[in-house]
Amino acid sequence: MLVIDSQEVLVIGGGPAGLAAAIESEKHGLATAIIDERENLGGQIFKRLGDGFEVLSDSTLGADYLRGTELISIVSKSEVEVFTGTQVLTIEDSMVYTSHPELGTRAFKFKTLIIAPGAYDRPVVFPGWTLPGVMTAGAVQTLVKTQQLSPGRKILFAGSGPLALAFSAQLIKLGAPIYKVLESSHAPKLSEIARLAAAVSGNWNLAADAVRYRSILLKKSIPFKYRRIVTKAEGQGRVESVTHSKVDDQWRPIPGTEVTENVDSLCVGYGFFPSHELFRLLQCTFTYDENQGGFKVQKDEWGQTSIPAVFAVGDGTGVTGSYAAVAQGTLAGLKAAQLAGKITENKLKTLARPHQKNLQDRNRFQRALNHMFEVMPGIYELADESSIVCRCESVTKSQISKVISSTNDISAVKAYSRAGMGLCQGRNCQRQIASMINQKYNIPFEKIAFATPRFPAKPVEIGLIADGSIQDEKYFINE
Amino acid sequence: MNREFLPGFLSHQENLSPLPQSTDVLIIGGGLLGTSLAYYLSKQKVELLLLERDEINREASGTNAGSFHFQIALHQLTANMTTKEKNRLSSEVQLQVEAAKLWDNLEKELNADLGVHFDGGFMVAENQDELKVLREKDEIENAAGLESFILTGQEMRNFAPFLAEDLAGIAFCPREGHANPLLVGPTYAFRAVENGAQIRTFCSVESIEVLGDGSKVNGGFRFKVKTSRGEVLCNRLVNAAGAWTMELARQVGLNLPMGLSGLHVNVTEPHEYFLKSMVQHIGRRLTLKQTHNNTFIIGGGWPAKSEIYPRRYSNLWSSTAGNLAVALRVLPMLKNVKLMRTWSGVWAFTRDFKPILGESKKVPGFHVAMVPTGFTLGPMVAQMLANYMTNESDDKLIPSEFSVDREIK
Numbered sequence: 001m002l003v004i005d006s007q008e009v010l011v012i013g014g015g016p017a018g019l020a021a022a023i024e025s026e027k028h029g030l031a032t033a034i035i036d037e038r039e040n041l042g043g044q045i046f047k048r049l050g051d052g053f054e055v056l057s058d059s060t061l062g063a064d065y066l067r068g069t070e071l072i073s074i075v076s077k078s079e080v081e082v083f084t085g086t087q088v089l090t091i092e093d094s095m096v097y098t099s100h101p102e103l104g105t106r107a108f109k110f111k112t113l114i115i116a117p118g119a120y121d122r123p124v125v126f127p128g129w130t131l132p133g134v135m136t137a138g139a140v141q142t143l144v145k146t147q148q149l150s151p152g153r154k155i156l157f158a159g160s161g162p163l164a165l166a167f168s169a170q171l172i173k174l175g176a177p178i179y180k181v182l183e184s185s186h187a188p189k190l191s192e193i194a195r196l197a198a199a200v201s202g203n204w205n206l207a208a209d210a211v212r213y214r215s216i217l218l219k220k221s222i223p224f225k226y227r228r229i230v231t232k233a234e235g236q237g238r239v240e241s242v243t244h245s246k247v248d249d250q251w252r253p254i255p256g257t258e259v260t261e262n263v264d265s266l267c268v269g270y271g272f273f274p275s276h277e278l279f280r281l282l283q284c285t286f287t288y289d290e291n292q293g294g295f296k297v298q299k300d301e302w303g304q305t306s307i308p309a310v311f312a313v314g315d316g317t318g319v320t321g322s323y324a325a326v327a328q329g330t331l332a333g334l335k336a337a338q339l340a341g342k343i344t345e346n347k348l349k350t351l352a353r354p355h356q357k358n359l360q361d362r363n364r365f366q367r368a369l370n371h372m373f374e375v376m377p378g379i380y381e382l383a384d385e386s387s388i389v390c391r392c393e394s395v396t397k398s399q400i401s402k403v404i405s406s407t408n409d410i411s412a413v414k415a416y417s418r419a420g421m422g423l424c425q426g427r428n429c430q431r432q433i434a435s436m437i438n439q440k441y442n443i444p445f446e447k448i449a450f451a452t453p454r455f456p457a458k459p460v461e462i463g464l465i466a467d468g469s470i471q472d473e474k475y476f477i478n479e
Numbered sequence: 480m481n482r483e484f485l486p487g488f489l490s491h492q493e494n495l496s497p498l499p500q501s502t503d504v505l506i507i508g509g510g511l512l513g514t515s516l517a518y519y520l521s522k523q524k525v526e527l528l529l530l531e532r533d534e535i536n537r538e539a540s541g542t543n544a545g546s547f548h549f550q551i552a553l554h555q556l557t558a559n560m561t562t563k564e565k566n567r568l569s570s571e572v573q574l575q576v577e578a579a580k581l582w583d584n585l586e587k588e589l590n591a592d593l594g595v596h597f598d599g600g601f602m603v604a605e606n607q608d609e610l611k612v613l614r615e616k617d618e619i620e621n622a623a624g625l626e627s628f629i630l631t632g633q634e635m636r637n638f639a640p641f642l643a644e645d646l647a648g649i650a651f652c653p654r655e656g657h658a659n660p661l662l663v664g665p666t667y668a669f670r671a672v673e674n675g676a677q678i679r680t681f682c683s684v685e686s687i688e689v690l691g692d693g694s695k696v697n698g699g700f701r702f703k704v705k706t707s708r709g710e711v712l713c714n715r716l717v718n719a720a721g722a723w724t725m726e727l728a729r730q731v732g733l734n735l736p737m738g739l740s741g742l743h744v745n746v747t748e749p750h751e752y753f754l755k756s757m758v759q760h761i762g763r764r765l766t767l768k769q770t771h772n773n774t775f776i777i778g779g780g781w782p783a784k785s786e787i788y789p790r791r792y793s794n795l796w797s798s799t800a801g802n803l804a805v806a807l808r809v810l811p812m813l814k815n816v817k818l819m820r821t822w823s824g825v826w827a828f829t830r831d832f833k834p835i836l837g838e839s840k841k842v843p844g845f846h847v848a849m850v851p852t853g854f855t856l857g858p859m860v861a862q863m864l865a866n867y868m869t870n871e872s873d874d875k876l877i878p879s880e881f882s883v884d885r886e887i888k
Contacts, residue, residue, distance in 0.1 A: 002800075090796050097796045105800065283790075393772075399484070406488035412534045415541055415661045416485055418772070423748055423819060441491075452791050454821050455799075459748060462803050463814035470801030472764040476554040476780060477832060 001469050006109045007033045007081075009336050010096060012088055012278065013116035015043020017314025017325035019071040021114045024333025026080045028342040033081040033108065035098060037458070040084060041075065042068045043118055044138060045322040050146035062173070064322070071326075089465065090455030091282055094309065099456075099464045112309055112336040115279065116329060117316035119272035119293060122375075123428040126382035128233030129268075130391045137167045137269030140176065150176040152265030156242050158182040158230040159269030161373040162210065165224075167269050169213035172220060179263055181217065182228040182244055184251050184270070185373045196368040202361030206323065229253060231382055233266050242266050251378030270379060272319045273431070279317075280453035282307055288446035291370040292318035294431065295450070301356070302335035303328055311336070324362035327355045380435035390429040392422020400433060408441045410434060411451045420451055423459055485662055486591040487669045489535065494680040501700060501712035502528040502677070504868070507684050507727060508719035509533075510540035511660075511857040512848045514667035516719060518589075519865030521674035528713070529668075529676060530706060532683035533789070536664030539721050539853060542824025544744050544778035545660040546766045547582060548855045549575045550600060550627055550652040551616045552759055554780060555832070560615055568616075571832075572623040578859040579654050585858065591666045593658050594771060599756040600655025601639060603646050603809055609762040610647040616761070617650055627652040641753065643811055655757055657768050660854060667858075682708045687716065687730040689842060701844040715868065717846040722827040723788075724835070724849045731842045735835055736887050737849070741783030741792035742826045745799055748817040749773035758809060765805045775816065777806045783823035792823040827851070829887055834860050836881040838872060847883045 009025040011018045014036030026032040034041070040048040046068025049055060058069050075082065086106070089097045096108040121136035128134065135143075135151055137159060143149050155178050157168040168181045188196070200207045217224050231253050232243040243260045245253035272293050279286070279297040285306035287298045296318040303311040311332040314325040331352055338348040383389060385398040395417050403417045410433055413419060419433060420426035434448040456465070504520060506513045509531025517529045548554070551568055579597075586593050604610040613629060620627045630638050631648040639649060672678055688703040700712035720727045725737045754769035764779035781798035799821055807813050828851035829835060835849045848864050850856045860881075867876040879885075 090794070092793075092796055107796075402488055403485075404491075406491050406494075407534055408491060409534055412537065415537070416488070416665065421746075421820070423817075425820065452822070455794055455796070456818055456821070459817040459819045461815050461817050462747065462807055465800055465818060466804035466807045467797075467800035468804040468808070470797050470804065472779075472781060472801060472805070474553070474762065474764070475556060475558060476828075477557050 002467060003106045004109060005033065005106060007031050008110070008340060009033075009112045009114060009333070010035070010108050010110035011114045011116065012096065013043065013118055013314065013316070014038070014041035014082075014084070015116060015118050015314060015325065016045055016071070016322040017329035018043070018114070018116035019075055020326040020329030021116060021311075021313055021333040022080045023071065023074050023078065024330045025114070025336045026078045028334075028337035030337060030340055030342060032079070033083060034075065035083040035086040035088070035096075035108070037087045038084060041072050041082065044141070046071070047142065047145045049148070053148070062170070067322075087460060088278065088457050089460060090457065091278060099460045101464065104464050105467060110309070112311065112339065114303070114311040114313060114329070114332050114336065115316070116314040116325070117275040117278055119274050119315040119319050120427065121268070122270045122273050122293065123431065124268060124270050124379055124382065125387055125389055125397075125432045126231060126233070127384050127387050128235075128239070130388050131233050131235055131239050132237065133235065133239030133264060134233050134266045134268065137163065137267055140171060140267045141167060144171055144174045144176050148174070151267075152263070153177055154179045154263045155265040155267050156180055156182070156230075156261065156263045157267045157269065158184075158244065159271075160184045160375065161271045162369050163271065164269050165210065165213045165217075169216040171267070172216055172222065178222055180261075181222060181224045182230065183224065183226050184229040184247055184376075184379070185226065186249075187226040188372055192368070192372045195371065196365070199361075199365040199368040202358070206365055229378070229382070230266065230268065231258065239264060239266050247378060249376070251376035252381065253378070271375060272315060273427075274316045274318060276316065277425075277453065277457045279305065279312060280450070281455060281457065282310060284310065284312070289318060290375055290445065292320070294445065301331070303332040304335065320362060320366045324359055324366065327359040327362065330355045331359070377435075380432060383432070389432050390417075390419035390422065392424050392428070393418040395419040397436075400436060404436055404440055408437050408443060408448075410437070410448065414451050425458070426451055484592070485665055485669065486589075489665075489669060489672060489678060494678055496679070498679055498682070498706065498709050498711050499528060499677060502526055503713065504528070504715045504717060505530065505702070505704060505711060505713035506717045506719055508721055509535040509664070509668065509678065509680065510538055510719065510721045511536070511664045511667070511853060512540075512721070512850070512861055513717070513719035514664045514671060515858045515861035516717060516848055516865055517671035517676045517678070518667045518674070519862050520868065521671045521676040523865065523869045524675070525869060527676050528711065529671070529678045530682045530684060531678070531680045532707075534680055535668050535678070536661070539824045539826060540664045540857070541661055542744070542822055543660050543742070543854045544766055544768075544776050545594070545657045545854065546757060546768065546778075547579070547656045547658070548852050549579045549625060549654050549656075550602060550620060550650070552602070553761060553764060554852075556612070560612070565615070565619055568619050569623050572620055572625050575855065576623065576625050578856050581859045581862065582656070582658065589666050589670050591662070593662045593666060595656065595658040596771070597654060597656035599651055599653045601642070601756055601758045602650040602652070602761050603642065603758065604648045604761050605763070605808070606647050613648060613650050613761050620652070625652065625654060641810060641812060642758070643809055646809070650761075651756070657757055659770070663858075679708070682706050684727065687727075689731055715844050715846060717848055717864070719848045721849070721853070722825040724827065724847065728847065731845050733839060733842060733845070733883070735847065735849075735883070736830065738828050738830065739785070740826045740828070741785050742778065742824050743781040743783045743794055743798035743802065743821060744776065744778040744824070745802060745821050746819055747775040747777070747813075748819050750775065750816050754810075760805060760809060763805045764802065765809065767806050767810060774819070775813065777802060779805070792825060794821040794823050831887060834881045835883055835887070836860050836864055837867060837877045837883050839883040841884055
């Protein structure tokens, strides 16, 4: 039988944005619950250590860990109800259906829903990208953060954007043997540095972080190369060598600049995609911004989406980093309180002001950074004809090309080729397929819709979702 | 990996090219009925144009679960097994046996892997009442020429050790099977174009004008069809619009009462292949099969929420939870297999559950091809209609009970 739990505010996602939203909404007297699919709150940025680890001193685990500890402890001391290990299956009307490995299905009825789903690594297809030993930055970060484990002894880091630097520096600090860092963008131009510097006011911590990250690399004499991209990973059964090339302004490899190096691991981090599955299931309105990960849910200054009861906060709504995420979460929590009549509109304005100011500063800095690390089309042209594009169903680029000669619709490509039908539910291949459609038909990305959204939001065991108390109508023909 | 893949692809560019000014036959609808009819007509060198407002095979034809319904299943039953009902079921089984013959030969005919498998089908009964229905069904089938047999107790457990041990009994029909619905329609379409048929996609019909005085005008055309991409003239028109058949028929003043229902389907992650035969339930809504991509497809007629076109019908949590509970009851090993995705499709049916097939006497030249058990029977009724259209509209070629002009309540 279905257990139904009622909440005034339900927050999905226990990362920086979700924690802040739950804290703020509960603070104003709203019955609030937070659910997260992982065993611990914190999300990716504030990720906790795995079971079996004992933390003797939080400070050894870095600034993000400390920020996470602070928010999580506020939540645990508050009236916020916490449901971890709880996977969202679908959302219908005012009900969120979830599944838990021991407890099975539980439904949450809500008045306001704040979704802070987070982001995942931008999948980049190149020959050899499915070889064991090729990992995304997020996966390596998870290994290192939760298990204190390095994936290899000699790791090449290839990526782009502020996080390429931050991630590699953090990984080095946590003891992962990064051998070299490749950044596909050019070295910052003076004009870009000036723009960034102009945005630094109010973002001193971010700027200081950047300097600190760079100095970590310098101190360890780890080479950091601009304008290079990984074009191939090779090896018997796992990565043994990686080839990279110099790129032009469009991130297209320049022939004759290839260098092959022997490494045992390749960490790939070309920025992030917002996890927008739930917003798509809800049929929220979307906008498009390539540098923030492509499709992102449309929202107002409070995070309110085209569905008034649904708010969207954090990196899952356009990647802007954990500081902005906390501000967004707080603002959504405040707005929920005002909508519920807990605070007046004037009070809302007063309370929101410092967070809005904070968010504006962050966004300005982020825009300057995005400008500097713009994602260029060459990144989607690295696959060769035999490269696997859909890794779940082993569908190659040449097979997909054939299908694309017949249709420009991703749903139809999926139906004809099986690309996107596997366990990752299309997260890894759809953007690559969109890019192939874009190249063949010259259709802008914002016009290439992903396949029809369907639940479950993530795969779930049949035993955890089946409900024997639900009866069918039996006969189809009623006389 | 042993993968079913289409033998070839239509050219998107050609699908979007301008419409011809006129054609002999105009088929409206690019589902299984429309594409298979295009194939059978094009084989006879009939000049034809098929119009589809989206991509080929994207509605019911591509969203059903791919089950053949050769043996009698729950969707054909009513609460009372009267003699009249038994006679109806008997005639339906005869039609289903004919359809099985077509499917038997279809991969050869189209020279393609369509994922057709005839590895038998189980029909399970959980209790004695259901077992009684199973026995009645078994009798009707064998009398109508479809082999099936019943097993209970230890015999049942030995024959199908993977099914729940405490079922009251099972029927097994060796002829039962399934195919891949994503491949059949597009393959028919591809072969039809090879034969000279023309197909245009993303072209929706806006209106149909009946020309002339109601009799076939020599030299002149019978219909003028206005589409989103211009006008086209034709002698004969076929309404193969699936769930939108009724809407389209109104354009020429015909009333074809139909019901629409959104159906829900589940698919799991791949699992080591072991379930050769399809599993259905005589008293609950369930179809369950393992595909040759190793996934389990679980359906059986649970509802999806209706939406206005082009929005797809929404899947309901209750349909998944209920459907999977029935599946788990019958096949307990599914417990730890992950549900990967759900989808929905729209199912169109007539109240008497019979096809609407043939030419209207009220509007000569206007043909309809619509069948409630569309995946199983679609290609066969399309072939019937193609025979009719290429044999001087001989009425004997289509059963009168399918008549377009019959009174359908």
